[in-house]
Amino acid sequence: MKMTSYVLLIGLCVLFGLPVTASTPAEALKAALVPNASVVFFSDLEKAAKSPLAGQFEQFRDQVNVVQQGGMPDQLGKWNDLAAFAESMAKDLGVKREDILRNFVSINLAQWMFGQQMNMQQMDMVFASEFRQPIEKKKLRTALEENSVLGGVESIIDEIEIQGVPVVSVFNPDAPADALFTQLFVAMLCEGRVLFFGGEVAVKSALERLAAGKAAEYAEGLAEMQQGCKDCDSFFLFAPTEPMRGKIAEFAQQQQAANPAMGNIMAGFAKMKGTVFTVKSGDKIDFAFSVLMATAEDATLVKSMLMDSMVLPSLKMMLMQKIGKMTPLLESMKTEQKDNAASFKASVTQEDISIFAEVFKPAPENDAAVPVGIPAQ
Structure with a gap:
């Protein structure tokens, strides 16, 4: 009887968009895996920072970035814009490298082919970050308002809730066709300690998976490879x-x-x-x-x-x-x-x-x- 009541409660919570339980950052990151992902990236910065080489390696990486300023090929040029967006967001949020604990990115490349321009709007993808300290909604909104992610034009920013999770949405129908995003949803999970970035459908689907407690499965090849990554930082x-x-x-x-x-x-x-x-x-x-x-x-x-x-x-x-x-x-x-x-x-x-x-x-x-x-x- 208790089990039946619990299952019914979960069903009602999912149906009406209510949070089932307070998710942990680890559970949230698992929900960021999109179905049929072609690309998955994970980085445990907290774990990597424990290496005695961490500080020296970071200094060297920054030095190389200064020396070699080459960009991506035209077909992958949007990744340059994405990196610039992430760097600008971190600066506006006051987030330093040591404040980021983990990053997780998953992308379904079904809409992309070798030689084509990357179109972020057409891709099912979620970018997730876990922070040491919660991100304030006011700071997040300000950072999105000041960021040029939508082509540097004025955007419509709204605050909503999806599955009981606060979400800040950014939309601009007048953004140029080659803008990185014309629409962006940012979900604030775990009281602001985890952020999901992505399109409306991708973020909504991730939050639905989290509420239902059903993470997407890794595709066959990725599942086999992921098994050998358990002890890795990235x-x-x-x-x-x-x-x-x-x-x-x-x-x-x-x-x-x-x-x-x-x-x-x-x-x-x-x-x-x-x-x-x-x-x-x-x-x-x-x-x-x-x-x-x-x-x-x-x-x-x-x-x-x-x-x-x-x-x-x-x-x-x-x-x-x-x-x-x-x-x-x-x-x-x-x-x-x-x-x-x-x-x-x-x-x-x-x-x-x-x-x-x-x-x-x-x-x-x-x-x-x-x-x-x-x-x-």
Whole structure:
């Protein structure tokens, strides 16, 4: 009887948009997974910060960002806008890097194909962040009003509730066609400690999943890859959509005549389950990039003909030319195969970070001002 009453209560709460229970940040982040996600990114910044290399690595990353200001290719240019939006929002909210505990992003790429412009409005995606301290609704509204996310034009901002969760919505029907968003919903969960960013349908669906206690399932390939990410600080998962597989298969067929070996590898990629990039921090920072193929034979081809013959030697040569000597990172680089997975692995130590910081040191302002065509002295 008690169980029946409880189930009935949950049903009524979901039906009338009432919060079932006070969700935890962990439960909220799970609900941010969109159905049939093609891309999933997770970063546990709180865990990564415990590494003795964290501070030094962050300084080096900031230094590299100053030295190399290159943008994304045209097809991925919206990611530059998205990064600028996130940076501006954090600044307006008064959020520093150490204030963000975890980030989770999931995207369904069913509406995108290689070579096309990214259209954020057409994608089912949710960006979620967990903060150390709650975000105030007033601050959030002000940050959205001042942000140029909608093309720098005046927007209509409203405050509503969905499934008992406060939501700030931003809408501008007059935004230019190439604006990052014409509509944005920001849900404030866990009393402002977790924010969901996304379109109306995506955010509403995520809140419905949370209220019902039914998180979306990882797609087959992503589920298999995600199992190996439990001890990592960060992971990035990608599984190609069926249209993408078709494009890769077409390219593989074109390659068969000119380069049969590469054609065979690409044919394997057309059937692959996906790729995963992981980061695990401790006394050193371990990186791993793995390709999960359909068969062990395909994985052997990728490892021997692509990773061992092309990627590994080229990367080592490039770094040797830049650094001029062997480092722990270069010595750690290796490839592995386990069943149907081919992997490239490497580890960064404190010594590596010190060496890279010196190599990528920003040029003095006087050097930057030297006219083109006149060698610097």
